[in-house]
Amino acid sequence: DADVTQTPRNRITKTGKRIMLECSQTKGHDRMYWYRQDPGLGLRLIYYSFDVKDINKGEISDGYSVSRQAQAKFSLSLESAIPNQTALYFCATSDLQGVAGELFFGEGSRLTVL
């Protein structure tokens, strides 16, 4: 089983719908992140959390919200999806004590908003 699991792996939805992407990890890491990947733009940080009580906005947080339900779970919500939120979304984790910058990624959730 993967250490960082994302569900769903693929989702097609319509404009205006609420969508939740879920991430769970078995690595025991404190830090969790949500990134968005778009062709030609690389990965951009949406939100990150350094522990259960800590939530921080990344560079592109508008239109998104997150919830850190437990150390192992970090979900990303799109309250009212729009077509330009069509992208590949990645959850990642890192260890407070680990090598600076070593992130462990899930396999991604591909979201299409029609």
Place this chain on the structure above:
Amino acid sequence: AQSVTQLGSHVSVSEGALVLLRCNYSSSVPPYLFWYVQYPNQGLQLLLKYTSAATLVKGINGFEAEFKKSETSFHLTKPSAHMRDAAEYFCAVSEGFQKLVFGTGTRLLVSP
């Protein structure tokens, strides 16, 4: 703010040829620099990292990168490409607290 620039969205090489993927960084403080690799339909995984120790960094699968402060570069190389190296490669710089800023990626194509 720190940033990285990857030159070339696509690089094509023949199997056995040298691989060179370019990355230049911008940082006002000594940076931490990274290369990540993304194989098809997978998440990213760490290839190698520079954290102010040796300037020549060796990573997995025969890749290495050299930190050159004078050129603000951290180019990724591999002496001999293999078909399994076909993937997308991302350079990244740390802004501190393990918050990474990624480049736009370079897709490596390897032909027989």
